[in-house]
Each structure stands twice: as structure tokens, then as C-alpha cells.
Amino acid sequence: MREIIEISVNDVKPDRDDVLKMQGIPPGNSLSEKVETLLKRAMDLFLEFAQPVAIVSDISIPEFAEVYSGEGLNEKKTPLDEIFKKADSLALFALTIGEKVSQKIDELFAANEFALGSMLDSVASAGTDKTADSVDEYFLNQLSEKGRITPFTGMLRYSPGYCGWHTSGQKKLFGFLHPEDIGITLLDSFLMKPLKSISGVMVVGKKEIHIFDDSYPFCSECRSHSCRDRIRALFGESRTNNKKGVM
Amino acid sequence: MDRLKEISEHLQQGEDEKVSALTKRAIEEKIPPKDILNRGLIGGMNIIGEKYKAHEIFLPQVLLAAKAMYVGMDLLKPLFIKDGMPTMGKVVIGSVQGDLHDIGKNLVGIMLKGAGFEVVDLGNNVPPEKFVETARKEDAAVIGMSALLTTTMLVMQRTVDLLKEEGLGGKTKIIIGGAPVSEEFAQRIGADAYGYDSTNAVECVKRLVKKT
Numbered sequence: 001m002r003e004i005i006e007i008s009v010n011d012v013k014p015d016r017d018d019v020l021k022m023q024g025i026p027p028g029n030s031l032s033e034k035v036e037t038l039l040k041r042a043m044d045l046f047l048e049f050a051q052p053v054a055i056v057s058d059i060s061i062p063e064f065a066e067v068y069s070g071e072g073l074n075e076k077k078t079p080l081d082e083i084f085k086k087a088d089s090l091a092l093f094a095l096t097i098g099e100k101v102s103q104k105i106d107e108l109f110a111a112n113e114f115a116l117g118s119m120l121d122s123v124a125s126a127g128t129d130k131t132a133d134s135v136d137e138y139f140l141n142q143l144s145e146k147g148r149i150t151p152f153t154g155m156l157r158y159s160p161g162y163c164g165w166h167t168s169g170q171k172k173l174f175g176f177l178h179p180e181d182i183g184i185t186l187l188d189s190f191l192m193k194p195l196k197s198i199s200g201v202m203v204v205g206k207k208e209i210h211i212f213d214d215s216y217p218f219c220s221e222c223r224s225h226s227c228r229d230r231i232r233a234l235f236g237e238s239r240t241n242n243k244k245g246v247m
Numbered sequence: 248m249d250r251l252k253e254i255s256e257h258l259q260q261g262e263d264e265k266v267s268a269l270t271k272r273a274i275e276e277k278i279p280p281k282d283i284l285n286r287g288l289i290g291g292m293n294i295i296g297e298k299y300k301a302h303e304i305f306l307p308q309v310l311l312a313a314k315a316m317y318v319g320m321d322l323l324k325p326l327f328i329k330d331g332m333p334t335m336g337k338v339v340i341g342s343v344q345g346d347l348h349d350i351g352k353n354l355v356g357i358m359l360k361g362a363g364f365e366v367v368d369l370g371n372n373v374p375p376e377k378f379v380e381t382a383r384k385e386d387a388a389v390i391g392m393s394a395l396l397t398t399t400m401l402v403m404q405r406t407v408d409l410l411k412e413e414g415l416g417g418k419t420k421i422i423i424g425g426a427p428v429s430e431e432f433a434q435r436i437g438a439d440a441y442g443y444d445s446t447n448a449v450e451c452v453k454r455l456v457k458k459t
Contacts, residue, residue, distance in 0.1 A: 025305045034261060035307045109353050112317050115261070115310035121350050167398050189345025189398050223426070 002057040004182055005138055009050045012097075012134055013043065014126030022122035042119035050124065051098035052131045053182045056139060056202075059090050064201060067092070067176050070160070070169035078164030079212040079227075080203075089148060089204040091139055093157070094179035095131050096197035097124060128196045132157065139202055154207030154234040159200030160190070163227065164218050173199055207234045250278060251287040254319065258291035259298075261311025263318045270319040280326040281333055285363070288319045292361035296446050306354075313357045320360075334365040336388035336456045339381045341369035343394045343402035351425060352393040354445040359391075362449045375406035382410070382419045388456050391448065394425040403428070404436040411437075420455040424448055 017027050019039065025031070031039070059067065064084055068074070074081075084090060101124045108117030136155060143149050160169035167190040174186045177199070184197050192199060203210070214225050250273045257265040266288075273283045295312045298304045324332060340356050342349045349371045356366045367385050369377060373392075382390050390410070394400040403423050410416055420439040423432075433441035439455055442448025 023306050025307075029305075032308070034311060035305075038307055038311075105350070112314050114313050114353075114357055115307045118306060118310055118350065118354070161397065167396060187345065187347070189396060191345065191347060191396060191399075193347065195347055221427075221429075 001142075002177075003055070005054045005056060005135065007052040007054060007095075007131060007134055009047055009052055009097075009127075012050070012052050012127050012130040013047065014123055014130050018126040018129070019043075019119070019122045022125055023119065038115055038119045039123075041116055042123045045104055045116075045120050046101065046123045046127055049098075049100040049104050050127055051100065052095065052127070052134075053098070054093060054095035054131065054135045054138075055177060055179055055182050056091050056093045056135065057177050059092050059176065059201070061085060061087065061090065063176070064090050064092075067172045068165070068169065068201075070166055070172055073166035073168050075164035075166075075216065075218050077216060079216065080158045080163060080165055080201075082212070083158075083205075083209050084201070084203055086209040087203045087205040088153070089143060089202075091202045091204075092173060092177045092200070093132075093135055093139075093202055094173075094177055094182065094184050094192075094197065094199040095128070095135055096179075096182065096184050096192075096194050097128050097131060098183065098196075099194040101127075102195050124196050128198060132198050136202065140204070143204060148204075152206050153204060154210055155202055155204045156210050156230055156234065157200050157202045159198060162222075164216060170199065173201075210234060250276065251282060251290070254283065254287035255291035255294065258288060258312050258315045258319070259295055261308060261315055263311075263315040266315040267318045267322065270322045274322065274326070280323050284320070284323055284333065288316050288323075289361070289363045292316050296358070296362070296449065300446055310354075310357065313361050316361050332365070333363070335363040335453070337365045337367065337385050338389045338391055338452060339367045339369060339378060339385060339387045340391040341373035341378060341393070342371035343392050343399050343406070344372055344374045345402065346394050346396055346399040347371045348395040348425075349393070351395070351445070352391070355391060355393070355424065355442065355448045358445040358449045359452060362453070364449075364452065375402060375409045378406050379409050379413050379415065382415060383413070387419055389420045389422060389452050391422045391424070391442075391452070393423070394428060397427045400425065400427050400432070403438065407437045420458070422448060422451050422455065 105117050105121050161167040170190040185193050254269045299309050338359055342352050356368050359366050378390050392403050422440040423438045424442040430441045440451040442451050
């Protein structure tokens with residue numbers, strides 16, 4: 001299966017707290033009227049300009065092993081290297097909210113509307129994360145319809161650039177998935193354009209396969225350690241700080 | 248209330264229209280433009296910077312104040328035609344080659360201008376040669392480089408090396424920043440400073456300028 005998924009922008013409107021967190025504002029903090037207005041305007045601009053779309057493709061374990069080998073630049077030992085071999089299902093994905101939001105952010109900064117530009121950037125980032133959550137849900141629903149989900153099944157997504165998977169891994173991922181079909185291109189630096197895009201692999205299997213210690217050498221350079229929250233969430237425990245995950 | 252204090256306080260509230268009206272009035276009242284700039288506008292931004300550092304306010308308030316500052320500065324610019332705007336020094340900034348992320352770099356530029364620096368913003372995807380060539384042409388005190396990718400942060404090393412090869416190493420200082428960058432990385436590549444956020448970057452640049 002290789003599928004392009006059109007997503008309604010209304011379904012990926014980000015949560016207020018997620019946006020404010022990106023602005024460095026702790027949850028529960030009362031906002032001035034001006035900041036409330038900025039947030040509302042940024043949300044409205046997101047709904048006007050974002051065009052969320054995703055592409056998903058099943059991939060077998062041997063095929064993914066080849067994609068994951070990338071350009072030979074991954075860390076020697078990575079969690080994903082152990083995890084994907086135990087998966088029941090794997091799917092490559094790429095998603096974006098499009099170029100128009102980024103263009104609007106640039107326009108706002110050029111017009112000295114810094115606060116609104118920065119707020120829209122945070123809304124767009126949170127909206128991109130929410131688009132990824134919506135793709136997760138779509139994929140799981142599909143597996144569920146095929147009877148491939150049990151109460152013990154868990155899914156997490158992993159992306160090049162995180163957890164020892166080198167960003168140059170994007171090259172083979174793009175070679176397999178062709179996200180160009182939804183308007184995402186890869187630059188020489190392995191950066192995706194539009195900027196507000198996410199790519200990676202969705203790994204579905206027994207929840208236990210996703211458990212790992214964040215004690216790999218590269219974990220010391222990671223600022224979020226958000227893998228902890230993602231793994232905890234798989235087992236129904238509350239996420240403590242970061243909704244973003246192993247990507 | 249003292250006119251300059253009034254400007255500073257409305258700037259801190261992010262009231263750009265009031266700052267505009269008060270700056271115009273201060274000009275009419277023949278208050279020296281340098282005082283309007285330093286005690287009114289920059290004075291207000293300095294307080295904003297302190298409040299942000301102390302977590303009393305957050306990024307949106309800082310950026311609303313910055314807009315008010317820009318409005319006031321635009322009114323003052325024509326009055327400095329002869330000698331140019333007084334400046335703390337010139338800083339060339341950009342996101343490094345291969346990197347299109349520029350929100351962080353933009354915030355640093357805004358804060359630097361708010362602190363009284365002249366900023367030459369080269370945008371994103373800037374090759375080392377462009378940084379060095381511009382620093383020479385503009386006689387810049389500092390180059391500020393931003394990167395958000397582990398792949399593009401390597402360009403920072405090439406820029407530091409090129410600056411030294413071109414004989415500008417002692418004259419023009421380098422500050423770096425961005426998500427994958429660290430103090431340790433800055434030291435390893437021979438950069439002069441690492442800014443962990445926009446306000447810290449401004450403090451670092453102030454220190455670097457004092458050293459030159």
C-alpha cells in the first residue's frame with residue numbers, strides 16, 4: 001500500500017498549551033489581552049494557510065533494513081536498529097502543512113510583525129506535530145480494520161536525525177517513498193522543504209519492543225529525552241512534559 | 248512624566264502607536280535624538296531584556312516591544328543622516344549554508360537591534376565566503392551564525408577557518424547558536440562565543456565587542 005492522505009486543517013488545529021509552550025510560556029500562565037489576540041490571529045492564519053497532506057507506504061523489514069542503512073552514517077548502536085526487526089508492521093511516512101504558512105511567517109517578519117510571525121511559527125510547528133499524530137491514527141485504524149491490532153499493540157514513529165538515525169538517511173527514505181508527490185523535496189543538506197514537514201517510519205508491534213534505556217552515547221546530546229514520555233504513553237501512563245516523541 | 252521615561256514605558260507595553268506619537272513629540276520638543284534613542288528606546292528594550300531573563304515576561308511581549316522600538320527608530324533615522332545612527336557595533340548574521348531555518352536567527356537580529364547594534368542580515372543558506380566577505384566589507388565586529396541541523400553546523404567550522412585564513416580572526420569575533428550547537432562545540436571549532444538563546448546572544452555580543 002502506498003497512499004496519499006488529504007487531511008482537513010480543522011483536524012490538526014494545535015492545542016493552545018502546545019503552542020504557548022513553544023513560546024516559552026508555562027501552562028496555566030494567565031495571558032495579557034495582547035498575547036491572547038496574537039494567539040487567536042495566529043490560529044486563524046494557520047487555518048487559512050496550512051494545507052496538511054501526508055504520504056504513507058508499507059515497507060517490509062528487509063526493505064526497511066536497506067532504507068535504514070542509509071549512507072552508512074548512523075551511530076553504531078541505535079534503539080531503532082533493535083526495534084524494527086521485531087515489528088509486526090512498518091510504514092514509511094512523510095507529511096507537511098505546505099509552503100504557504102512558511103511564506104506568511106516570512107512576510108510577517110519582513111513587515112516587523114515579529115510577535116505574530118513568531119506565534120504563527122509556533123502554531124505551525126505544533127500543527128505539524130498534530131498532523132503527524134493524525135497520520136499515526138489513520139495508519140492504526142487501517143491496521144485495526146484488517147484485524148492486525150491487539151490490546152498489546154503499540155506504535156511509535158522514528159525519524160532521521162533522531163536517536164542515532166543520521167539525517168542522511170533521508171536520501172534512501174525519499175528514494176523509497178517519493179514524498180515529492182505531495183510537494184516535499186529534499187535539499188543537499190537533507191533538509192526537507194517545506195520546512196514544516198516530518199518524515200520517518202511508523203513501527204507497529206508489541207508495546208514491549210519499544211522499550212529502551214536512554215543511555216546510548218548520543219542520548220547525552222539530546223535535549224528533550226522525549227522518548228521517555230512516548231514510551232510511558234504507550235503503556236497508558238501520562239506524559240510528563242513533551243508531547244513530541246521519538247523523532 | 249519625563250518624556251523619555253514615557254517612551255520607555257510604552258515601549259515595554261508593546262504600544263507601538265503610542266511610542267510613535269511620543270517619539271514625534273520628543274523630536275518636536277528638541278530632545279536630542281541620541282537621548283531619545285539611548286534613554287527612551289534602547290533604555291526600554293534593556294528593561295525588557297532584563298524582565299525576560301528573569302522570566303517575568305515571555306517572548307511575545309519582547310517581540311511586541313521590539314516592534315515599538317523599530318517604529319521609534321524609523322522616526323529617528325532621518326535625524327542621524329550626517330553622522331549615521333549611533334551604534335554599539337556592526338554584526339553580520341545568517342543561517343549557515345544548507346539551512347533554511349531562520350526564526351532563531353531573526354530573533355537574535357531583532358534583539359541585537361534592540362540593544363543598539365547595527366545588524367546586517369544575510370538571510371539563510373549563507374556560504375562561509377559570504378559571511379567573511381560581508382564582514383570585511385562592512386568592517387563588522389562580530390559574525391553570528393545559526394544552524395538547526397547537525398549536517399549544517401559543520402559549515403560553522405569552515406567559516407571560522409576561512410575567517411582566520413583571511414586574516415580577520417583577531418578583528419572579527421564569531422558567535423554561534425542553534426539547537427544542535429553547544430558551548431563545547433563552539434570551543435572545539437574555535438568560535439568566540441555560544442549563545443543559548445536570543446537574549447544570551449546579545450549579552451555575548453556585548454562582551455565580544457568590549458574585547459575588540
